[in-house]
Amino acid sequence: RLSRVEGLYTGVSGTLRLRNAVPGLEVRGTAGYAWWPGLFRGGVSATLERDRWSTNLKAMRDLDLVTKFPDPLDYNRGLRALFQLDNYDYVDRLTAGAGISRFFSAMGPGSVTARVDYVKDRSTVADLSEGPLGQSYTINPYVTPYEYPRVQAAVSWHPEISSHYTRPGIGLHASYEAGGGDLPYQRIQAGFVARANWKTVTFTIVADGGITISDAPPTQQLFLIGGSGSMPGYDYDQFGGDVGALTRWMIAVPLPFLQAPLQIGGATIPPIAPNLSYRFYSGYTDVTDDAAQASLDAVGTKVVDGVTQPFSARSDGVKSTQEIRLSLFGTLLGFGAARPLEGGDWTFTFSFAQSF
Secondary structure, eight states: OEETTTEEEEEEEEEEEOTTSSTTEEEEEEEEEETTTTEEEEEEEEEEEETTEEEEEEEEEEEEEESSOOOTTOOOOTTHHHHSOOOOEEEEEEEEEEEEEEESSTTOSEEEEEEEEEEEEEOOOOOOSBOTTSOBOOOOOOOOOEEEEEEEEEEEEOTTOOTTSOOOEEEEEEEEEEEOTTSOEEEEEEEEEEEEEETTEEEEEEEEEEEEEOSSOOGGGSEEEOBTTTBBTBOTTOEEESEEEEEEEEEEEEOSSSOSOEEETTEEEOOOOOEEEEEEEEEEEEOOSHHHHHHHHTTOEEEETTEEEESSBOOSSOEEEEEEEEEETTTTEEEEEEEETTSOOOEEEEEESOOO
């Protein structure tokens, strides 16, 4: 994988299934090296599944994702940042703990999960300012280094319904997280994904909202939105706060050509499958008190026209933007233009393996 924090990360992973020896037990391990900071990361996870119960033990040091409203299936960062801007914020996180899940039925349309972990967050600085293709990476928002016990509870319904796939339906998710230590906090999030297909037209809505409650919020527990992936047309992470909400709407239709595989000599090329979509985004962030504002100020700064400004600020109301995108090979490649409804110029957008 590639990111502005690690640069190139290479590693190996494996899965051991005990099968008849211990039915339902699966052990996963991963180990790798982040070349730019010179750090080893990895860990081990063991999961035992019996009937509708799943029990997990995990010890892992990894580059975790923070401050965003990720899709429940948005876990594979891979080499996206090689071709486009890096659309994630990161924390170098050590986690050790246990969790248990209960599926609602044998078919697994949803589940309830609870976890208890010891967590240590380290300072996480972006080592790269430019990508291999010349793209400019932003800073990684400041991470408050500290260690704490953490309790999590989550419920999901049809998590396989995603903006990444064409299966119609409604998926729901909600979570509660409480961290202790020197900077105790509570974080509550909820959202849904809805997809509907009519003939060849696809309609998708993704909506999320959340709040962090704390007398001194750690910066990695804020909500930051803006830029490709959340609100194209605005600067990356332009809006932030301890309260956040984001909705994304899309209507897409395949163009009536190049929808079949291509034969070139003895080779078969996957269908180019051009797809035209209109996307509408609305976001809102706010700070609830002076402590939240101080945390937002600590995220970092940027220089605009020679003037130093906060990297992220409250949105001051709901902000909206629109995007027209031409996608090729499903959603593998996306070329488009975005413009805020509040005014401004149209800006070029490019996405790689990304639905929103």
